[in-house]
Structure formats: structure tokens, C-alpha cells
Amino acid sequence: MAAQTIPAQPFQQQLLGWYAHNHRPMPWRDTQNPYSIWLAEIMLQQTTVAAVIPYYRRFLAAFPTVQTLAAAPIEQILHLWAGLGYYRRAHLLHKCAQTIAGKHHGHFPSTEAELLQLPGLGPYTAAVIAATAFNQPATVVDGNVERVITRLYTINAPLPKSKPLIRQKAALLSPLQPTTYNLQPRLYANAIMELGATICTPQNPKCLLCPVQQFCAAHAAGNPAAYPVKAAKKALPQRSATAYAITDSSGNLYLRQRPATGLLASLWELPHTGNWEAHQPPAIPLTQQTPAGEITHTFTHFKLTLNLIRATTPHTLPAANAFAPSNLPPLSTLMKKALTRAFTP
């Protein structure tokens, strides 16, 4: 079958006409402030809009400017990020804020190439900030766009090998050249992602409501949900561990901080042993140990079963590891689940 050609301007006008009347409100769409848009886009990496909104509001309230974020202690940033996942983003967020506040004198660069140099900004984030904060022509490719493009052109090669071809096709439809009408890159970027998120969905796409259905090869073929084709993924290994919820006579809980890199970087946790990680339990005498159930948790690349033991110690916990229940340090969702389970009768 000959590769189909989609006329860019009719496609763009159909898409933007639809977007003008159908987009969802999002707090970061009410502004063109690069700081606000950057903050939202870092949070949105592999994270749903609904999950991001409350975190975004709390961050903007705590850190209204890039300077305030740059000057904040990393502990405060981790506290506000806890629960959102992919904690490396929190460290890179801080690093990027300090780069902007210092090297860039408090102002975000406005070109895609300069943005790409900043910590935590890859091809997607650099393009979307250039397009939405600075209204610069840029080809924005996220998971939504990959789905829309592979359907429009029935791209049968599997991801990720097909990424270069997807980008090439996406660029053909993006506002990279001047148009005979005023096509704003800011609106186009939001519109094609909104189409993917609400119409061109992974399952049961709403082709009946699609403003660009007439251009779509997958719709014509009757199998839009078959796209994008992806490489097969392997089964997740199973790991397990036993975690100890140790309290002393004053009710303080023993927690320790994880390393600054790797899984759940810099967050705090219950001490644990087992084949999850090569850790030792703390050398603390325990006067009472009570089995307290187990929880399971699925990470991106393994499944974890965590057996829980509730225990007490006659000693006073080391000050660096002792936390009152009302004043806990940053904890992952896994460890919050573990604590809830350990202390629920």
C-alpha cells in the first residue's frame, strides 16, 4: 500500500477547530509562564493529568518562583514530591531550578535546543516548553502523539524502533512552516495531545467524534486499536523481603534513608531483609516480635512481596533514625502502605 499523504493545513484546521470547543481545563494551560509550564511538564512525565494536579498546586504554593525552588532544601522538595513516583525527577527538578537561577539569571531559555541542555528535559519536554511557553515551532512527540500518528499512517513497525519514523510523520503535520492562517504552535501542541488523551484513546477510540477521522488510515482499515504496535515485554521477576516496624518505649518509629540514587532515591523506609535488596536489619535488641501481615507492590520491573513484623525495643532508638508518627520524613507509597498494614490490627 502506498504511504498516504495528509494535507497539513486542512488537518491542522480541523484539529484546532475541534480543540477550541472541546479541551479540558488544566491549571498550566491558563498561563504562559515558563516556570509554571516547566514544573507541570516535569510532573507529567509518565504521569497522568489527574495525578499531577494536586501536586502541581502544592508546589506552586510552596515555590511561586524558580528562585524559591532553587533555594529550597531538597528535603522539602522530596516531602512535596512523595507519592508522585519517579523520584529522580525531584532531584533533577531541583538541579534544573538551580541552573536557571544561576547560569540563566532566573530566566528559562526560549529555544528547543537550549531547553534540551537542562537537567531532566529530554526531547519531549524541551519541545513542549518551546511550543507552549514560547509559542515556538517544535515537534512535540509524547505517548499521545505516538498513538495518533501511528494510526493516521498505519505504521506497522513496532515501538521503539518506529520512533524516528513517527517523529518524521509528526513533523509533517506540525506548524514548522508559516501558514496562510495564524496557526499557533502553543495551541497545536496542546490540541494533538488532547486528541490522543480524549478521542484517540488506547482502547475503544472514539472515531465517531474524531475531527481528523477523514485523514486516518487506521480508521479506514477498521483497526485503530491495533496501533501503536509495540515490542513484546517480558514477565516481571518476583522479589520478597521482611520489613520491621520497630518502636521504642516513647512510641518513636525506626526509619532509615535510602541512597540518593536508584529506586525510591533518598526516601525513608522500614528496615528489611530478603532478596529484594541486600540489606541488614538494624542491630537493635527486640523484646517482642509480632507478625503483621504482608503487602504486595508492583514496580516497573519487578513485583515485591513485603512480609511485615511489628516489634518493640527496650533501647532508645538512635536520634537520626527515630521519628514520631506525627512527624514522619518523606515516604514512598509502598512504605506508607507497609506502615498502615503493620499497625492495623
Place this chain on the structure above:
DNA sequence: AACTCGGGGTC
């Protein structure tokens, strides 16, 4: 090119 890195919504 393959692997690492969370947690939650959807079906």
C-alpha cells in the same frame, strides 16, 4: 538498544 525508574487509572 536495553534497562532503570512509581504509582494510579482504565478496561
Place this chain on the structure above:
DNA sequence: GACCCAGAGTT
């Protein structure tokens, strides 16, 4: 359960 999410950094 499987899939996906406004992906980036490391090896």
C-alpha cells in the same frame, strides 16, 4: 491481570 500515562538518564 494487562496496559498505559503530556519520558529521561544510564549502561
